[in-house]
Amino acid sequence: MNKNILGFTSTLVALSFGIGSLTRKLGQPTFLFLILAVLAAATWLVYFFMARTKSEDFIKNYMLTIVVKLILGGVFISVLIFLDKKGAEENAVLFMASYLIFTALEVGFLFKRFNRS
Numbered sequence: 001m002n003k004n005i006l007g008f009t010s011t012l013v014a015l016s017f018g019i020g021s022l023t024r025k026l027g028q029p030t031f032l033f034l035i036l037a038v039l040a041a042a043t044w045l046v047y048f049f050m051a052r053t054k055s056e057d058f059i060k061n062y063m064l065t066i067v068v069k070l071i072l073g074g075v076f077i078s079v080l081i082f083l084d085k086k087g088a089e090e091n092a093v094l095f096m097a098s099y100l101i102f103t104a105l106e107v108g109f110l111f112k113r114f115n116r117s
Contacts, residue, residue: 008047008109015105016040019098029090031080036098038076042069043102050110058114
């Protein structure tokens with residue numbers, strides 16, 4: 001397995017567990033594990049796709065992945081809010097915080113990878 005992908009995956013898993021354990025201490029969103037699993041999987045897929053992209057196609061492909069991730073994320077959290085109206089606030093806050101943290105991780109690793117090229 002590629003060293004960069006292995007490092008990214010390890011960091012992503014550790015960050016997911018960290019967010020999960022911190023969130024459990026602060027509150028209990030109804031869909032904690034589902035939100036973390038879906039966002040971690042989406043972030044990993046974007047990184048995996050972008051790691052295989054040629055440098056000249058990077059911006060076009062990354063913008064595409066951001067748009068797709070935002071649209072699908074919006075649909076995903078809307079469904080969760082509809083399913084659990086009482087816990088909507090906790091789920092939405094967890095989703096947004098996790099989305100931002102995972103995206104920052106993704107950008108950091110991609111910047112490191114493509115800045116060397």
